[in-house]
């Protein structure tokens with residue numbers, strides 16, 4: 559460590575007034591740990607420079623990479639350890655908390671680059687989720703937020719393979735065994751609205767929540783509980799209407 563780094567760290571340490579919770583930092587050799595702690599303190603100081611006294615929590619959360627919220631009037635920033643250990647410029651995080659234009663995209667790109675350090679139960683590859691027109695990960699995250707069920711963190715998503723169906727196709731499916739949502743690639747079109755793809759993903763995630771019921775000896779998935787939950791999607795009516803009007807076109811695109 560050179561003198562300049564040491565001086566900036568010492569300064570940072572003096573300035574930070576809020577609490578720094580660094581328990582989410584990954585286990586490492588003492589030297590790396592020391593470095594990571596220093597980086598966390600620098601980030602804390604940079605955030606306090608911008609927003610005044612606040613608390614910084616370094617997390618190991620698999621899903622929420624970065625968030626900021628006021629709690630009893632006090633700002634709490636939660637940041638995945640990758641921002642600290644992989645050296646994200648602190649002004650990006652400041653910009654994100656401020657809601658600056660482009661900050662969200664910058665942070666998203668950083669996360670995508672360093673996705674490997676996220677402690678995934680199963681690696682969710684962006685190769686499986688990025689379409690030409692629709693990014694499934696965004697829809698999965700939105701659907702999780704809508705359903706607010708913690709266990710859904712382990713659900714993964716990917717575009718399905720092109721099937722041979724000619725008269726009907728499944729726009730989406732949920733595999734209980736693999737906890738995997740698959741979305742038909744025919745939906746990856748510029749003319750398919752995002753809310754419709756989002757609704758298909760939401761529908762499949764509702765399956766994950768509701769599970770399978772056995773009614774009168776028959777396995778039922780679209781139960782009343784299912785339908786009630788499905789109806790809570792904010793674009794429910796729009797999605798059904800779009801499907802009625804465009805299913806033919808989707809079918810033709812699937813061939």
Ligand SMILES: [Zn+2]
Pocket residue numbers: 761765779780
């Ligand atoms: Zn279904």
